[in-house]
Amino acid sequence: MHEASIVHELIALAGRSCPPGGLVMALDVRVGLLTGVSPDAMAFYFEALREDTLGSQAQLRVRLEPLRANCADCGNSCTMMELDWTCPFCGVTLLRFENGDELDLVSLEVDDGGADHDRAEDPEEEPGRGGGQPG
Ligand SMILES: [Zn+2]
16 A cells, blocks of 8 residues: 555545635544554655645544454454454464455544635526527
């Protein structure tokens, strides 16, 4: 996994999700342990990439998703916060992971800049011109 392209995608997604005139304040991202993505590396690239797109006020909050595993040998299941291929119960390395490939933008914190609530709604309706001419 390349953190730079992941962060690029997240920033693009946040930019598209942000309402016009709003400022993205924070991105909450959930990352599974099996992605191999480093939160530190993400933070590094985020700081480098945010300036041109979201602005320097934007924060990246990465939450590591607990990894659920089942042991194929003893049948016990466990939840871990660090990737470990060894079963904590019997010590063999026959863990099967139930999750871990999450990489989601969970929520977006947006500052809409003082909340002008009386914005004019005028849908641009253009009557269709032309049409079927008897020929
Ligand atoms: Zn086991």
